[in-house]
Amino acid sequence: xxxxxxxxxxxxxxxxxxxxxxxxxxxxxxxxxxxxxxxxxxxxxxxxxxxxxxxxxxxxxxxxxxxxxxxxxxxxxxxxxxxxxxxxxxxxxxxxxxxxxxxxxxxxxxxxxxxxxxxxxxxxxxxxxxxxxxxxxxxxxxxxxxxxxxxxxxxxxxxxxxxxxxxxxxxxxxxxxxxxxxxxxxxxxxxxxxxxxxxxxxxxxxxxxxxxxxxxxxxxxxxxxxxxxxxxxxxxxxxxxxxxxxxxxxxxxxxxxxxx
Amino acid sequence: xxxxxxxxxxxxxxxxxxxxxxxxxxxxxxxxxxxxxxxxxxxxxxxxxxxxxxxxxxxxxxxxxxxxxxxxxxxxxxxxxxxxxxxxxxxxxxxxxxxxxxxxxxxxxxxxxxxxxxxxxxxxxxxxxxxxxxxxxxxxxxxxxxxxxxxxxxxxxxxxxxxxxxxxxxxxxxxxxxxxxxxxxxxxxxxxxxxxxxxxxxxxxxxxxxxxxxxxxxxxxxxxxxxxxxxxxxxxxxxxxxxxxxxxxxxxxxxxxxxxxx
Numbered sequence: 001x002x003x004x005x006x007x008x009x010x011x012x013x014x015x016x017x018x019x020x021x022x023x024x025x026x027x028x029x030x031x032x033x034x035x036x037x038x039x040x041x042x043x044x045x046x047x048x049x050x051x052x053x054x055x056x057x058x059x060x061x062x063x064x065x066x067x068x069x070x071x072x073x074x075x076x077x078x079x080x081x082x083x084x085x086x087x088x089x090x091x092x093x094x095x096x097x098x099x100x101x102x103x104x105x106x107x108x109x110x111x112x113x114x115x116x117x118x119x120x121x122x123x124x125x126x127x128x129x130x131x132x133x134x135x136x137x138x139x140x141x142x143x144x145x146x147x148x149x150x151x152x153x154x155x156x157x158x159x160x161x162x163x164x165x166x167x168x169x170x171x172x173x174x175x176x177x178x179x180x181x182x183x184x185x186x187x188x189x190x191x192x193x194x195x196x197x198x199x200x201x202x203x204x205x206x207x208x209x210x211x212x213x214x215x216x217x218x219x220x221x222x223x224x225x226x227x228x229x230x231x232x233x234x235x236x237x238x239x240x241x242x243x244x245x246x247x248x249x250x251x252x253x254x255x256x257x258x259x260x
Numbered sequence: 261x262x263x264x265x266x267x268x269x270x271x272x273x274x275x276x277x278x279x280x281x282x283x284x285x286x287x288x289x290x291x292x293x294x295x296x297x298x299x300x301x302x303x304x305x306x307x308x309x310x311x312x313x314x315x316x317x318x319x320x321x322x323x324x325x326x327x328x329x330x331x332x333x334x335x336x337x338x339x340x341x342x343x344x345x346x347x348x349x350x351x352x353x354x355x356x357x358x359x360x361x362x363x364x365x366x367x368x369x370x371x372x373x374x375x376x377x378x379x380x381x382x383x384x385x386x387x388x389x390x391x392x393x394x395x396x397x398x399x400x401x402x403x404x405x406x407x408x409x410x411x412x413x414x415x416x417x418x419x420x421x422x423x424x425x426x427x428x429x430x431x432x433x434x435x436x437x438x439x440x441x442x443x444x445x446x447x448x449x450x451x452x453x454x455x456x457x458x459x460x461x462x463x464x465x466x467x468x469x470x471x472x473x474x475x476x477x478x479x480x481x482x483x484x485x486x487x488x489x490x491x492x493x494x495x496x497x498x499x500x501x502x503x504x505x506x507x508x509x510x511x512x513x514x515x516x517x518x519x520x521x522x
Binding site for chain 2: 152156
């Protein structure tokens with residue numbers, strides 16, 4: 001951990017307070033229709049939380065993220081490993097990974113709605129096609145970096161292939177998977193909101209779009225704030241999981257305590 | 261009884277331009293059961309290639325390797341390998357690393373705990389069973405690697421310059437423990453080194469290799485009593501003889517026996 005971590009929390013907190021104050025100052029000088037004050041947004045937030053709308057829409061969105069993200073992860077591990085192990089697979093898939101990385105997610109969201117119509121499948125499909133190239137390229141890089149020395153060690157002791165994959169190859173992919181998962185997850189909830197705006201009649205994206213159609217800036221901001229806060233909590237939990245998975249690394253929080 | 265026999269082993273490599281480079285040429289030697297055999301040769305002469313062939317990691321172009329099981333002919337020979345670098349799994353604890361090879365070699369789970377304890381005690385590391393390799397010193401990691409090689413009760417123990425990456429003081433301590441461990445004759449060891457002093461201290465038998473293409477230049481038996489003294493007269497004399505066999509002559513003044521250190 002960095003030596004200045006003791007002051008980083010209070011400073012960050014202070015910075016947030018200053019941001020809120022600046023927002024308040026701006027809001028008092030601008031039309032509240034266009035630029036509602038923090039207090040007005042907080043009131044709106046209270047309403048959507050109180051009436052249970054947030055929970056319903058966020059649950060829909062969250063399930064889509066989990067399904068899309070989970071499918072993308074599975075597909076990517078298979079594709080990435082094949083690309084690292086097999087030159088033909090690498091040559092076949094590499095152009096699609098490169099193209100996939102540069103297609104805008106909005107384009108995918110529109111395509112998904114045209115193809116799949118107004119259904120749950122459209123946002124899930126969007127997440128899968130946006131995330132798969134990103135996670136695949138991470139797994140591919142990771143699998144290329146697998147330590148041959150450890151594989152030789154396993155070969156000397158005649159380790160069965162499944163044991164080798166589970167105990168030697170997968171643990172080496174974990175850091176790549178975790179960084180891909182963190183990035184992929186943060187992208188997934190940005191993508192899903194766009195897809196929901198276009199293609200379904202529930203979820204946070206739908207709710208934001210609904211507020212937009214009512215020309216309720218408070219609604220737009222309240223929904224955005226609530227969902228952002230939820231995702232920040234989830235990302236924090238993922239971070240804890242990451243630390244635990246990589247606890248064997250030198251300097252990790254778990255190993256520091258028992259450094260020799 | 262012979263534990264390991266190499267007969268007319270030849271191996272070529274192809275360099276980046278596709279040219280054929282002969283590495284081993286009709287290399288033959290045998291190691292009796294329970295012996296500590298050092299393979300001594302200049303850098304880059306293919307010592308590691310020999311170990312990799314014996315371990316079955318690569319196959320020779322021609323020739324045969326015979327590894328005989330000492331105890332039971334039905335049980336296939338079990339080979340362990342200590343590499344130059346420890347090659348521990350960093351995401352597994354010390355005990356977890358031992359467990360990996362126990363599982364890989366199909367040792368029944370009921371025996372794991374006892375064997376782990378026994379082997380970690382042998383290398384003096386019963387205190388760190390729950391720790392990850394990253395928290396250990398380099399010397400301790402190499403000790404864990406040695407414990408990992410012993411825990412499967414190998415019929416043949418291969419070691420590829422396991423001390424060459426350690427600082428001299430650590431290497432010295434580990435070399436001493438290794439000599440004590442193997443002196444009992446429970447293991448047949450094939451130990452690769454470029455260090456004549458190390459060979460003269462550890463070995464019962466030294467196979468001296470030539471430059472590439474590599475064959476056996478000489479074999480020497482070392483019958484000096486144990487425990488040996490690393491700086492003892494007998495060890496130094498053996499070392500000098502090994503250097504002569506390696507073809508390293510001249511450049512070193514002949515120190516008279518009674519000379520004083522200045």
